[in-house]
Amino acid sequence: MQTILIIDNENERASWLKASLELSGFTVLPPLRWQDVNENRLREAKVDVILVDTNAPERDTLEHISLMSGALEKPVVVLGGKNDPAHIQSAIRAGVSAYITHHVAREDLSGIIQVASARFAEFKRLRDELRHARQELVERKSIEQAKGILMTEQRINEAEAHARMRKLAMNKGKRMAEIAEAIILTHELENPGNKK
Amino acid sequence: MNNATNNATNNAITAGAWISGSDAPEKTHLTIGFMPLTDCASLILACELGLDKKYGLNITLSREASWSALRDKLVLGELDAAHSLYSMIYGTHLGLGNLQKNPMAILMGLNHNGQAITLSNQLRDQGVTNGTTLKRQTDKNQRQLTFAHTYPTGTHAMWLYYWLAAHDINPLTDVQTVAVPPQHMGSIMRCGDLDGFCGGEPWNARAIHEDTGFTAMTSQAIWNDHPEKVLATRYSFIERYPKTARALISALLEASRHADTYRHKEDFAALIIEKANIDAPAQLVAQRMTGRYENGLGKIWQDKYPLKFFDDGQVNYPHYAHGVWFLTQFYRWGLLEQEPDYLAVSKEINQVPLYCEVARYLGVSIPEPVSSITLFDGIKFDSASASAYSNHFSIRARETAAI
Known part of the structure; x- marks a missing residue:
């Protein structure tokens, strides 16, 4: 079951929510007050879902932390929206926080949190895949570039350049892309003004 | 204020055909979000002067608690348009952060500086x-x-x-x-x-x-x-309600023109504070709104580039180059992992043709498109070589x- 963090300055409301979510089987951490929200706190908390109130002016604080430190990107469920299932659906689809009303029934709350966090995980997986694919593309380009440098400078063929880089990578315990970066940097150092 | 209000409405640019016949707005009741800041003044003024009614609209202003909440409501359609941070609209459009890509539209600039x-x-x-x-x-x-x-x-x-x-x-x-x-x-x-x-x-x-x-x-x-706050909406809004979008730009352009005059009036700051519910003394709003600065270290000056709402239409034209500049900074700071097609993204968001159509109709001058900007460190930004x-x-x- 997921771990939930409630960020709220209203003690009574936070305690009620905590009790209610615990009844649904969630693990709920002690509520955090907004003035105590910072990157370290959120990192330590190891939460799956964050629950906040729509009227909290500090939501932008959370937005910044999650954007700047990818590791802390968590689904945010916002309390205080309209009491309208279609609305909740479209919020989840748009990737903005899931909005739910304060008057939501306990069973519904649990369902919404499940859906929001599943969608978020799926979105994050797709994005990570994309990021990974891009990274690979960039790395492949720099490996090709480094090979080209070796071929010209050492007057060797492509297979030989590749073999030398592979050997170096193995000996140094580094990735091919890192070796390629080093070759390119050295080349740039030795040939200033000759960038790219 | 009341006398001034009436005069302003009487002397205002003649209402066009937008409000009648085939040009009547498709959607007349609009909810527009804003954050309680001095630079939301033209929105407040549009409603105070009844400029929304003049263009066949009925605007309800909605004070938001955070930019994130404003953004979410705008994306979800709870707000029809909003007073927005320029580059926040770009971030929302591009789906930075936890968002999906949500096509957005900047209708016009609301202020420079401040x-x-x-x-x-x-x-x-x-x-x-x-x-x-x-x-x-x-x-x-x-x-x-x-x-x-x-x-x-x-x-x-x-x-x-x-x-x-x-x-x-x-x-x-x-x-x-x-x-x-x-x-x-x-x-x-x-x-x-x-x-x-x-x-x-x-x-x-x-x-x-x-x-x-x-x-x-x-x-x-x-x-x-520099550009600062803009009037923004979803792209789907202008597709679905083009006449409403034109009426909204009309009302806000006229309000912007008045705001440049009103900001020198004594009770304008009090009006903004009251309507936007801003927790600060009126004199503080008034001073900086009129460009009277005091830096807290004893230096006092009249700023050459104070908060402006209209400046003969210079403020409101949504220059593509401005959007391109913000994109260069997104890439610089790693908010964008890859370089975007700078101009193409800006053209998706900034609704220049729509804006120009309305500005021309109202007789508001249309500036030459900006292509380069030099910031305070002397470094020149040229929109044509954004990548460099x-x-x-x-x-x-x-x-x-x-x-």
Whole structure:
């Protein structure tokens, strides 16, 4: 079951929510007050879902932390929206926080949190895949570039350049892309003004 | 105010055909979001002067608690349009952060200038008065300083990052950055948890008034006549309600023209404070709205580039080049992992043809499109070579990622 963090300055409301979510089987951490929200706190908390109130002016604080430190990107469920299932659906689809009303029934709350966090995980997986694919593309380009440098400078063929880089990578315990970066940097150092 | 209001309406640009017959708005009741800041004034004025009614609209203003909440409501259609941070709309369009891509549209600019960077009085007591002395302080490495802005892809973040970097301080590694609601900046700074912030007014003026900080730099000193807040909506809104969009631009253009005159009137600040529910004394709003600055270190001046709402239409034309500049900064700071097609993205968002159609109809002058901008550090941005510009900065995100 997921771990939930409630960020709220209203003690009574936070305690009620905590009790209610615990009844649904969630693990709920002690509520955090907004003035105590910072990157370290959120990192330590190891939460799956964050629950906040729509009227909290500090939501932008959370937005910044999650954007700047990818590791802390968590689904945010916002309390205080309209009491309208279609609305909740479209919020989840748009990737903005899931909005739910304060008057939501306990069973519904649990369902919404499940859906929001599943969608978020799926979105994050797709994005990570994309990021990974891009990274690979960039790395492949720099490996090709480094090979080209070796071929010209050492007057060797492509297979030989590749073999030398592979050997170096193995000996140094580094990735091919890192070796390629080093070759390119050295080349740039030795040939200033000759960038790219 | 009432007399003035009537005169303004009577003397206003003649209402066009938008309101009648086939040009009548498809949707007449609009909810428009705003944040309680001095620069939401033209929206307040549009409703006060009944300019919405003049163009067949009925606008309800909705005061929002945070930029994130405003953004979500705008994306979800709870708001029809909103007073928005320029670059926040770009971030939303591109799906930065936890968002999906949500096609957005900037209808027009709402203001130029009028933001600032405030540093704490603790820093002042250590001899910091400007960017150069701040750099000297960060070099001493006594403790890592913390600076706040208002939203991760917002204008205040971009002004703050640019200013710090221009003084050789990397905003991503040399200092901590946080986003804080502007009305809380002063009190957090007083506690010593914040060394400076970039935000809108009246919060910089209030920091001086409450003796917590001083103005180290105005945003208009970073970039003379920079774009700031815009009137934005979803792209699907203008597709579905093109006539409503035109009527809305008409009402706001006319309100913008009046706002430039009204900002010199004595009771205008009080009106904004009351209608926007801003927690600050009227005199603070009034001073900076009219360009009378006092930096908290004893310097007093009349600013050459004060908050402007209209400036003969210069403020409202949504220049593509401005959007391109913000995109270069997104890439510079790693908010975008890959270089975008700068101009193409800007053309998706900034509704220049729609704006020009309305401006021409109302007889508002249309400026020459901006192609290059020189910021305070003397570095020239040329929209045509955006990629070279965004790659030329030595202080940036990628260097830090590589280490």
